[in-house]
Amino acid sequence: MSLLSRRKFLKISGATIGTAAVASTLTSCFKPHHDSWSENPDDDKIEIIPTYCSICFWKCGVLGYVRNGKLWKLEGNPSDPLSNGRLCPRGTGGVGAHYDPDRLKSPLIRVSERGEEKWKEVTWDEALNFIADKMKKIKSEYGPQSLAFFSHGPGGTFLKHTFNAFGMKNIYAPSFAQCRGPREVGFELTFGEIIGSPERTDIENTRCMALIGSHLGENMHNSQVQEFSKAIENGASIIVVDPRFSIAAGKAKYYLPIKPGTDIALLLAWMNVLVTEGIYDKDYVSRNGYGFEQFASYIQQFTPEWAYPETGIEPELIRVSARELAKNKPASFVHPGRHTTWYGDDAQRSRAIALLNALLGNWNHRGAFFVPMKMSIPKYPYPEYPAMEYDKADNPNKKFPFVDESEGVTNGVREATITGKPYPIKAWFTYATNLIQTMPNHQETLRAIQNLDLLVVVDVIPSELAGYADVVLPETVYLERWDEMNTAPFKVPFVGIRQPVVKAPDDQKENWWIAKKLAEKLGLGHYYPWKNIEEYLRYRIESAGYNWDEFKKKGIIRGNKEPIYIEEGVPEEFLTASGKVEFYSTTLEELGFDPIPKYTKHETAAPGYFRLLFGRAPVHTFSMTQTNRILSDMMDENEVWINVDIANKYGMKTGDYIRLKNQDGVISNKVKVKATERIRTDCVYMVHGFGHTAKGLKGTYMKGASDSGLITKYVVDPLMGGTGMNMNFVTFEVEV
Amino acid sequence: MARYAMVIDTKKCVGCMDCVIACKTENNVPEGFNRDWITYETIGKNPDLHMEIRSERCNHCDNPPCVYTCPTGASHIHEPGGTILVTAEKCIGCKACIASCPYDARFVHPDGYVSKCTFCIHRVEKGELPACVSVCPTYCMHFGDLEDAESEVSKLLQSRKYHTLLPEAGTKPQIFYLT
Numbered sequence: 001m002s003l004l005s006r007r008k009f010l011k012i013s014g015a016t017i018g019t020a021a022v023a024s025t026l027t028s029c030f031k032p033h034h035d036s037w038s039e040n041p042d043d044d045k046i047e048i049i050p051t052y053c054s055i056c057f058w059k060c061g062v063l064g065y066v067r068n069g070k071l072w073k074l075e076g077n078p079s080d081p082l083s084n085g086r087l088c089p090r091g092t093g094g095v096g097a098h099y100d101p102d103r104l105k106s107p108l109i110r111v112s113e114r115g116e117e118k119w120k121e122v123t124w125d126e127a128l129n130f131i132a133d134k135m136k137k138i139k140s141e142y143g144p145q146s147l148a149f150f151s152h153g154p155g156g157t158f159l160k161h162t163f164n165a166f167g168m169k170n171i172y173a174p175s176f177a178q179c180r181g182p183r184e185v186g187f188e189l190t191f192g193e194i195i196g197s198p199e200r201t202d203i204e205n206t207r208c209m210a211l212i213g214s215h216l217g218e219n220m221h222n223s224q225v226q227e228f229s230k231a232i233e234n235g236a237s238i239i240v241v242d243p244r245f246s247i248a249a250g251k252a253k254y255y256l257p258i259k260p261g262t263d264i265a266l267l268l269a270w271m272n273v274l275v276t277e278g279i280y281d282k283d284y285v286s287r288n289g290y291g292f293e294q295f296a297s298y299i300q301q302f303t304p305e306w307a308y309p310e311t312g313i314e315p316e317l318i319r320v321s322a323r324e325l326a327k328n329k330p331a332s333f334v335h336p337g338r339h340t341t342w343y344g345d346d347a348q349r350s351r352a353i354a355l356l357n358a359l360l361g362n363w364n365h366r367g368a369f370f371v372p373m374k375m376s377i378p379k380y381p382y383p384e385y386p387a388m389e390y391d392k393a394d395n396p397n398k399k400f401p402f403v404d405e406s407e408g409v410t411n412g413v414r415e416a417t418i419t420g421k422p423y424p425i426k427a428w429f430t431y432a433t434n435l436i437q438t439m440p441n442h443q444e445t446l447r448a449i450q451n452l453d454l455l456v457v458v459d460v461i462p463s464e465l466a467g468y469a470d471v472v473l474p475e476t477v478y479l480e481r482w483d484e485m486n487t488a489p490f491k492v493p494f495v496g497i498r499q500p501v502v503k504a505p506d507d508q509k510e511n512w513w514i515a516k517k518l519a520e521k522l523g524l525g526h527y528y529p530w531k532n533i534e535e536y537l538r539y540r541i542e543s544a545g546y547n548w549d550e551f552k553k554k555g556i557i558r559g560n561k562e563p564i565y566i567e568e569g570v571p572e573e574f575l576t577a578s579g580k581v582e583f584y585s586t587t588l589e590e591l592g593f594d595p596i597p598k599y600t601k602h603e604t605a606a607p608g609y610f611r612l613l614f615g616r617a618p619v620h621t622f623s624m625t626q627t628n629r630i631l632s633d634m635m636d637e638n639e640v641w642i643n644v645d646i647a648n649k650y651g652m653k654t655g656d657y658i659r660l661k662n663q664d665g666v667i668s669n670k671v672k673v674k675a676t677e678r679i680r681t682d683c684v685y686m687v688h689g690f691g692h693t694a695k696g697l698k699g700t701y702m703k704g705a706s707d708s709g710l711i712t713k714y715v716v717d718p719l720m721g722g723t724g725m726n727m728n729f730v731t732f733e734v735e736v
Numbered sequence: 737m738a739r740y741a742m743v744i745d746t747k748k749c750v751g752c753m754d755c756v757i758a759c760k761t762e763n764n765v766p767e768g769f770n771r772d773w774i775t776y777e778t779i780g781k782n783p784d785l786h787m788e789i790r791s792e793r794c795n796h797c798d799n800p801p802c803v804y805t806c807p808t809g810a811s812h813i814h815e816p817g818g819t820i821l822v823t824a825e826k827c828i829g830c831k832a833c834i835a836s837c838p839y840d841a842r843f844v845h846p847d848g849y850v851s852k853c854t855f856c857i858h859r860v861e862k863g864e865l866p867a868c869v870s871v872c873p874t875y876c877m878h879f880g881d882l883e884d885a886e887s888e889v890s891k892l893l894q895s896r897k898y899h900t901l902l903p904e905a906g907t908k909p910q911i912f913y914l915t
Contacts, residue, residue: 039763040858073761075871086873089754095761217750222873229748229874245778247750250787257783618752629767630760634753643782677782 044068050077050555052486052496054153054478055090055097056621057175058082058198058222059486061556062091064479064501071098071479071502079556081223081492082198088220089619089634096630097477098502102461102698104474105506114449117467117695124509124517127471132521134454134470135166138426144168145390146426147454148413152433154498155475157484158515158533159431159458161382165519165527169388170425174438176407181722182340185402186350189585191363192575195336196372198490202565203227203335205367207328210239210321212263212353214337217247219616221338223490237328239321241266243613244641244685245678254321259312260611260683260726261343261602266318267334267352268599269307272299273322274359281329281361288574289358291584291595298596310599329360331367339615343602344715344724347402351585352597358581364572370564372489375557378543380536383527396422400721401591409721410439411714417448427454431511432475434463437623437689437706440714440725458514461627462696474508476500481510482533485540493559495541497551512536593719602727604682609663609729610646611683614707623689623708626700637704639674641685642732647675650732659733660684662710669693670736671705684730739798739882740817740855741910742869743889743898744791748876751776751789755868755877759793762856762867769843771853772868788915791868791877794841794853795901795909796820802833802842810850817881818910819857824849838905855879882910 047066052059061080065072074094076083107127108119138146144167151173184194204227216228232251240252249255274280275296285292304315325332334353340346362368394412395403403409417425439445449468457469466472483498512533519527530536538548546557563569576582589595605611619634654675660668669691679685691706715724751774759771772793779786800820802811810826811833827849834842845851856866869877880889900909
């Protein structure tokens, strides 16, 4: 049968085939080469260009395949130590970021009220002139301290440079106070070192790993998931502590379905078992411990029987899981987690996790933690930045003593923007972060925005935050640009290139170009002695003694393998105040904090309410990827997980749409019920990042519910300023 | 003769859908359609639960009803390997194969022919692995020749417990799930 007659047949019988409607939508999806597609690529022209991924913060090495001039597929770069040649689902689906029909196409200037999402398209020259003029005016009226920049990911490097040159040091990243901060503080106070990113956990070689609320396999931190699978293959014991029967829980030898908010009670009881049964690493503790006697006497009271009514975990299960950790030491560990801003006592919870690891004597031991190695690439010799003789606005009088100043307290600067104290903040610039979905309490973010004379959003899609911006600058997606190289610390030192695989489809620009042009408009052109970014990157790579052309061709340069474990010769040393592992922290005591972590009962749900928990799906990153049509094809809305008995009680079943109402009366967008055995009866769970309300995000507008919209209440961690966000309770509005 | 098969370790699979996405980009599968998918099966009562996660697709059956029902010969057994393929040019879109497949593995492509997993035969015949197998971040998928007793898939089936899907349908599926 010829092709023509087959098509004719289909036309006649088209109604029964029922695909006509689908076909008509294909023009708007990721059909790069639909017309000329053949299953076998042999006859096509294929180019393979290495770069590194930016669909999350893991930054895996990528090989971009271009077929007949169009982006075809993305694979992991086999020489990349992060991906080992295998990207995660989001990385593989990064193709959809390039073809996303909802992308920003040209610079925009707002023409109506903030939030109405009405703009006019302008040229880059007009947009940057507008921004530069406003910046100069604000600086002359309020000083350079009144402008703040929020950035996520490596792409912010050049904008930071321009802003530093302008005299700005109010520079922030939500990755501290809304994410990793508590963990870094807890570990640094105990061992003198942070965990960092990628995490320094040696899952691959472990004999036993405990995950507390950390849902590996759903959070697709590529190397960790790969190592998790190897640990399972090696027969390692997995212990999972989670109110929800996560994917990881399905792989666990021991599953502890903990009552939310009681993790510190469990950690204290685990440590009680290790100490009272004498199964901790005694030699290690006597050699390296500081204040162990006080700690050991304090821990006596926290028996598994004490913890049972708090956590809901049977004492025997607490004991056997603690013994499993002890039995496998030092190749056993409690994972420090990543998103750790839960209840406001998170730095102390992280410290309890660190102390438990200390009892296992596992710091920098194979099968627990390794010493990360970083490639040393010389910096580009820029002129000195102007003196900035003011304190950042986020943390006046060092109210929070343990803040990483390079990332700062985003909620602190938001507060300063609302109150004008310690000084007024009049401009916000954001790069690749949608602060409305990122930060708890939308209303506070909106109140802060109303006090601004200038809000500039640099992004690839028109996010909720962009809807409030005075100027929106469309950046190219990571597959279309040169960018800062990746020198993340890992098991082997390496450097990865970010270079364009394909051209940007419209008038989007690379962030280095935007930053350099803005600097020129601000009279700071001399801070960019290089003509283009290739010249900058080449200078740095050649100064490190590597070949630029080879770097471009291979995408990854690996350094020499160095010792990363005590077993390989790493010295046993601790960079704490005492030079020891601090079971008792005099540093904390002097500042008026608990020297040993204390368990505090947190507020529990009122009758008819359920604690709102949130987490990740393997196919999306934050609120950034929902318009990617490949990823939305995998998951286009989130569900609210409700225990099946509770769902039955309220007459809800899987697939029903309901709304959630929180304790402050905030009502969510409609969201699908997932009635499941896989969650406790006192909480509900959603994947973060859905429930978009920005009209320009056509592919995801009003699909699913926004967890962050329901997070009106948060508790601030007194040690480091992080926002504990698991403090909200919801009830069900069944009639939609 | 070769007999291609897939052996998938449900102990390692995390259900991340990387296999689904890699297939989509490799084979240009249109929006709204997938050639493979994930099934999560949970049994028990909270908190005593057991979960099996499976990456599923056409089972490339040894006794393929889709081939027998196809009126034009579009659905056929491709040798060597015994892979079930559809010749788009011969397909009239009658959907008899879709009705006969107990695994719901087939769909009508918007261009009007029936489409499904090909075991990435265009890759396999060049000595590469199917896209889903080569992308899997948990290394839970294995592909090879069951006629070769020394192949990885043969050895896994000799040493591990496994099951297939709907064996009672008599289709002799060639995708095996390690448990």
